[in-house]
Amino acid sequence: SQTIHQWPATLVQPVGSPLSLECTVEGTSNPNLYWYRQAAGRGLQLLFYSVGIGQISSEVPQNLSASRPQDRQFILSSKKLLLSDSGFYLCAWSVGRKAFFGQGTRLTVV
Amino acid sequence: DAKTTQPPSMDCAEGRAANLPCNHSTISGNEYVYWYRQIHSQGPQYIIHGLKNNETNEMASLIITEDRKSSTLILPHATLRDTAVYYCIPHGSGNTGKLIFGQGTTLQVKP
Numbered sequence: 138s139q140t141i142h143q144w145p146a147t148l149v150q151p152v153g154s155p156l157s158l159e160c161t162v163e164g165t166s167n168p169n170l171y172w173y174r175q176a177a178g179r180g181l182q183l184l185f186y187s188v189g190i191g192q193i194s195s196e197v198p199q200n201l202s203a204s205r206p207q208d209r210q211f212i213l214s215s216k217k218l219l220l221s222d223s224g225f226y227l228c229a230w231s232v233g234r235k236a237f238f239g240q241g242t243r244l245t246v247v
Numbered sequence: 248d249a250k251t252t253q254p255p256s257m258d259c260a261e262g263r264a265a266n267l268p269c270n271h272s273t274i275s276g277n278e279y280v281y282w283y284r285q286i287h288s289q290g291p292q293y294i295i296h297g298l299k300n301n302e303t304n305e306m307a308s309l310i311i312t313e314d315r316k317s318s319t320l321i322l323p324h325a326t327l328r329d330t331a332v333y334y335c336i337p338h339g340s341g342n343t344g345k346l347i348f349g350q351g352t353t354l355q356v357k358p
Contacts, residue, residue, distance in 0.1 A: 171345075171346060173348075180348055180349070180350050180351070181285075181291070181348040183345060183346070183347055183348075186345050194345075196345070225288075227290045227291075229290070229291075229346070231346065234279055234281065234296060234338055235281075235293050235296070236283075236291075236293065236346050237293065238290030238291050238292070239290055240289070240290060241288075241289070241290050
């Protein structure tokens with residue numbers, strides 16, 4: 138069966154520090170991969186979307202970037218975090234039309 | 248992608264059916280209607296999807312109008328654990344296409 142791993146579960150980072158969140162999927166090949174962010178009390182915002190290795194679509198201009206070095210690995214990065222980057226970050230995968238989400242990373246930038 | 252309209256919030260008594268409407272009047276012919284829900288502090292969970300026929304699974308039923316401009320998600324016997332934000336998402340066919348969440352409906356199931 139397919140599983141998605143996302144870590145860490147919680148993270149506290151100072152303003153200006155770098156960020157790297159990793160997501161891996163098992164049990165499937167060539168999935169679509171997604172990064173979402175949910176600010177406190179807000180909806181899910183699609184940040185990045187990938188249909189294959191090295192193919193990344195950015196949905197929202199910001200100081201975040203994403204990479205897909207392997208078929209089932211999706212990485213969210215930032216060189217310098219802002220206070221406004223705080224939120225709940227979710228990775229998801231889909232093959233076909235159903236999407237499955239990780240447990241999320243709650244990032245607090247202080 | 249088609250736009251959707253959902254009521255921002257609804258209440259339902261425990262044990263009663265919860266009927267969550269969604270308007271998607273601009274849905275295109277190859278877009279399915281997907282429903283997800285997000286329980287507080289968790290990632291969204293797939294519930295059900297359909298194209299034009301009504302669908303039922305172990306979680307819910309989906310009723311799609313004949314003109315496909317609206318649909319209703321039915322939780323037949325709501326429990327307190329069904330309290331969540333419910334999202335209706337038209338999504339294109341095939342293995343491509345972004346999954347965009349709107350504001351959804353916050354369903355509060357009350358004892």
